[in-house]
Amino acid sequence: MSCRVLVVDDSDVLRKIVGFNLSKEGFIVEEARDGVEALERMASAKPDLVILDIMMPRLNGFEVLKRMRTDPELSSIPVIVLTAKGGEDDAKTALQNGANGFLTKPFSPVKLIEEVRRVTGCAG
Amino acid sequence: MLSENGATDRKEVMKLLEQVLEQMKTLRHEYTNLLNEHLEELTKTYQEVATLFELNSIFANVVDPSEVLETLSDVLRQTIPFKAIVVELTVLGKKIGYEKSFDQIDSISVAKDLLDTLEGVVLVEPDHGMKVKNLLSVPVRSGGTSWGRITLIERDNGIFTAADRKMLEAAAFQLAATCERYTRLWREIERQRIREQLEIARRIQMNLLPKRLPSSEHFEIAASMTPAVQVGGDYYDVIPVRGCILVTVADISGKGIPAALLMTSLRSTLRVLAKNSSELSHLANELNNVLCDDLSEDRFVTIVLMCLHRDGRVCMINAGHNPILLMHSDEVSLIEAHELPMGIMRDVDYREIEIGLHPNDTLLIYTDGVTEARNETGEEFGLERLMTVVKSSREVSADEIITKVQNELKRFCGEAPQHDDSTMLVVKYLRRD
Numbered sequence: 358m359s360c361r362v363l364v365v366d367d368s369d370v371l372r373k374i375v376g377f378n379l380s381k382e383g384f385i386v387e388e389a390r391d392g393v394e395a396l397e398r399m400a401s402a403k404p405d406l407v408i409l410d411i412m413m414p415r416l417n418g419f420e421v422l423k424r425m426r427t428d429p430e431l432s433s434i435p436v437i438v439l440t441a442k443g444g445e446d447d448a449k450t451a452l453q454n455g456a457n458g459f460l461t462k463p464f465s466p467v468k469l470i471e472e473v474r475r476v477t478g479c480a481g
Numbered sequence: 482m483l484s485e486n487g488a489t490d491r492k493e494v495m496k497l498l499e500q501v502l503e504q505m506k507t508l509r510h511e512y513t514n515l516l517n518e519h520l521e522e523l524t525k526t527y528q529e530v531a532t533l534f535e536l537n538s539i540f541a542n543v544v545d546p547s548e549v550l551e552t553l554s555d556v557l558r559q560t561i562p563f564k565a566i567v568v569e570l571t572v573l574g575k576k577i578g579y580e581k582s583f584d585q586i587d588s589i590s591v592a593k594d595l596l597d598t599l600e601g602v603v604l605v606e607p608d609h610g611m612k613v614k615n616l617l618s619v620p621v622r623s624g625g626t627s628w629g630r631i632t633l634i635e636r637d638n639g640i641f642t643a644a645d646r647k648m649l650e651a652a653a654f655q656l657a658a659t660c661e662r663y664t665r666l667w668r669e670i671e672r673q674r675i676r677e678q679l680e681i682a683r684r685i686q687m688n689l690l691p692k693r694l695p696s697s698e699h700f701e702i703a704a705s706m707t708p709a710v711q712v713g714g715d716y717y718d719v720i721p722v723r724g725c726i727l728v729t730v731a732d733i734s735g736k737g738i739p740a741a742l743l744m745t746s747l748r749s750t751l752r753v754l755a756k757n758s759s760e761l762s763h764l765a766n767e768l769n770n771v772l773c774d775d776l777s778e779d780r781f782v783t784i785v786l787m788c789l790h791r792d793g794r795v796c797m798i799n800a801g802h803n804p805i806l807l808m809h810s811d812e813v814s815l816i817e818a819h820e821l822p823m824g825i826m827r828d829v830d831y832r833e834i835e836i837g838l839h840p841n842d843t844l845l846i847y848t849d850g851v852t853e854a855r856n857e858t859g860e861e862f863g864l865e866r867l868m869t870v871v872k873s874s875r876e877v878s879a880d881e882i883i884t885k886v887q888n889e890l891k892r893f894c895g896e897a898p899q900h901d902d903s904t905m906l907v908v909k910y911l912r913r914d
Contacts, residue, residue, distance in 0.1 A: 374527055377520040463531040466524050467559045 360405040360479035361385045365395040365421070366439065367413045371462075375408060378466045379473065383481025392416025396424060399431055406477045409456075410439045411447050419454065426455040435476045439464070529644065532560045533651055540655040546572060546628075546663055549656070550579035553631075557652055558583070561645045563617075563633040565589050567596060570621060570629035572660050573667055577629075589634065596632060602650070603632075604641060617641040619649050623657035631656070679738075682712045686741050689748055694719045695726060699791045699913070702728070703879035704906040705887065707850075713902035714740025715848050716747055720755050724790065727755050730846040730906050731784035732802065739780075746775055747782060761788050765798050765823075765831035772824035781824040785846050786833075793838040793910055798831050803852065804864070806845040806871050807836070813868045838910040843882065845871055850903030854890055857897045862890060879907040 362384050364375045369390075376386040387404065389395035393415045395407070407425070411418035418438055425431040437458040438451040448459040457476045460469060474480065535556050543549045547570075554566045565582040567589055580589050596618075603618040618632035631653050633641065686708070694702045704717050714733030719726060731747060733740045750771045751764075758764035765786055772782055783802040789795055799805060801822030804815035820831050838844075847867070854862040870889050874882045883905050890903070 370523070373520055374524055377517065378524055463527060463534055465531040465535070465559045466528050468531075 359383050359385045359481060360477050361387065361402070362406045362408060362473065362477075363387045363389060363395060363398055363404040364408045365389045365392070365413070365418070366408075366410040367391055368410075371410075371439075374466065375469065378470060382470055384473070384479070392418065392421040395421055399425070399434070403431070404434060405479060406473060407434055407436045408439065408473070409436050411451065412441065419450065422451060422454050422456060437472055437476055525644070528560050529648060532556055532648060536652055536655050540659050543659060544663055544666065546570060546656060546659045547577045547579075549659065550577075551581075553652060553656065554579065554581055557633070557648065560648055561617075561633060561641070562637040564635040564637065565633075567632045567634070568621075568629070568656075569596075569632075570656075570660060572628060573664055584635075599630060599632065602646065604646065615640050617645055617649060619646070619653045621653045621657045621660065623654075623661050626657075626661065628657055628660040679712060682738065682741060683708065686712050686744065689745060690717065691719055695721050697726060697791075699793075699911055700726060700789050701879040701909040701911055702726075702907070703883050704904070705883050706902065706904040707899065708902045709736060709850065709899045712738060712741035714744050715850065715902035715904040716744045717846075717904055717906050718748065718751065719906075720752065722755050722788075723759070725788040725796075727761075728787040728789060728846070728906065728908060729784060730802070730848065730904060731782050732848040732850075732902070732904070733782050734780050736902070743776065743780065743782075747772065750775075761786055761796050761798060761833045762831050765800065765820075765833075766829065769800075769823040769829055769831065770827050773827045776824040781822040783818070783822045787844075787846075787908075788833075789908060792913055793840075793842075794835055795838055795844070796833045796835050798833050800831060803847060803849055806843075806847075806868060808843040808845075808871055808875065809839060811872065811875065813872050815864075840910055840912050841875070842910045843871070843874075843879070844908040845882065845886075846906045846908075848902060848904040850899070850901035851886070851890065851905060853901060854894050854899065854903065855897055856893050857895050862893050866893065879909045882907045882909075 362379055364372050364379070364386060366372045366375070367390055372388045376388060379386050387398060389398050391413045395409070396416070399407070409418045409421060422436055422438070425434060425436065435457040436455070437460060438448065438456045440447040440451070440459055440461050448461070451459055458472050460472060536553070539549055539552050539556065550568050553568070557566070564584045566580070568579040570577040582589055599618050601620060603616065614635050616632060616634050618630055620630045621628040631649060633645070633649065636645070690706060694704060702719055704719070706715050706717060708715070714735055716729070716731045716733070718729050729751060733743045733747065750768060754764050754767050758767065776782070781801070784800045785797065785802045785805060787795055787797040797805070797816070798820055799816060799818040800820040801818050804817045807814050807816055816836070819834060821829055852862055852864050852867055866889065867886065870886050871882065874885055877885065886905060
């Protein structure tokens with residue numbers, strides 16, 4: 358059975374690129390435009406993985422991660438964070454706050470798939 | 482009739498609706514395909530941008546190009562699915578190579594003959610009749626320097642594209658910059674190492690000069706030497722021997738390490754001969770023969786050898802050296818060279834001359850670094866200026882005479898660089914017994 362991945366990013370283009378590449382590999386993709394929408398979607402259906410941008414309006418990625426890790430329903434969902442170039446500190450903070458992996462934008466789609474497979478253990 | 486017509490109309494409407502639905506499905510399918518094509522293209526571009534960023538980041542953190550080649554290969558392969566890579570570089574005269582094949586077939590060996598003949602950017606396509614299906618090779622070049630090339634062999638699923646070429650050229654550009662940086666850094670380290678070794682050599686050479694000049698109640702002697710580069714070919718010495726004080730000032734032709742090595746050889750020879758020679762001329766003859774054996778044809782030594790006797794007699798040989806300044810009363814006269822420089826011809830019979838000093842008479846022996854020192858306009862300090870300084874120094878000590886000449890030289894030369902070693906030795910006769 359295919360794994361469900363929730364892609365959370367305020368950039369439409371980036372969501373489409375990530376979604377397209379994951380779909381091609383057999384993952385089921387859902388999208389959310391910001392942190393608030395992401396938490397709403399997770400509440401209605403638990404994904405197998407969240408790909409989470411840090412810099413987002415309304416609720417940023419760090420806050421989403423914090424709420425996920427303190428919510429017993431969501432705490433076990435693995436998270437890969439997306440950080441901006443030069444945002445090594447963000448990546449470190451995210452990992453300290455319970456993220457399972459990180460990618461720096463612009464990231465290689467090939468590496469994205471590798472990382473998703475590593476974190477979820479799903480082939481697609 | 483009506484109901485039949487109504488049924489027909491409904492059928493036609495349904496048929497129309499089905500047709501519209503079918504068209505919409507087709508359109509949706511076409512739009513989905515188009516969107517996917519665009520997303521595919523966008524993914525490629527995004528991958529290229531990511532690769533360029535990654536290349537930047539890799540090359541920014543590396544000094545030695547050989548350390549980056551494997552990572553370079555991995556990063557390039559994320560964007561360009563090639564079957565083998567060959568990187569050949571020559572940096573600082575050393576060959577750096579990296580080869581990796583990602584398939585079972587040994588495409589590198591197959592392409593080997595071809596690799597040796599490549600020049601410029603080469604894009605081999607399947608119809609070229611080559612042993613390899615296709616190949617992309619770009620030079621690694623910066624400025625006027627060609628460092629080598631990167632070659633990708635056989636692209637999976639098709640031929641190498643213009644985008645592949647641009648990506649590979651970007652990688653080659655970064656690699657060339659790394660080679661250049663590495664070369665510059667290595668040369669700077671090498672220069673620094675040589676500077677350090679020269680500094681050690683300078684200290685060794687300065688240690689070979691007498692640390693303290695022999696004191697005598699009859700003579701006051703002072704000396705100084707300033708090499709133009711870290712080491713030089715000037716030499717002075719003051720050696721008490723039987724019955725007199727042997728004073729010497731010499732200038733070995735040339736500069737730097739070769740002159741400095743000859744200076745050490747001259748010092749050793751002179752010190753051994755001084756112990757065993759009873760006469761100055763005998764010492765000079767022996768010294769000249771040794772120097773003829775040691776020096777190459779293009780080198781020679783100008784030298785002054787002097788024996789200072791307590792009664793004021795000074796036996797001397799001026800072998801091709803600058804005139805010696807003698808200050809007696811208020812007059813300064815010159816004692817010109819009367820013999821050939823040493824190291825040119827064997828078995829020369831060097832003759833000594835003798836002068837008599839009176840109390841307060843002063844001798845100044847110097848090398849041409851003093852009189853030929855130039856100021857910023859290129860003018861030489863000259864013998865006249867030197868004589869004027871000495872003439873005005875009648876009442877001062879030997880040390881002070883040297884300081885006065887040094888100050889005058891400094892004032893005259895300003896910021897102009899020193900071109901030659903500069904040595905001075907002053908002998909002031911104090912009194913008879």
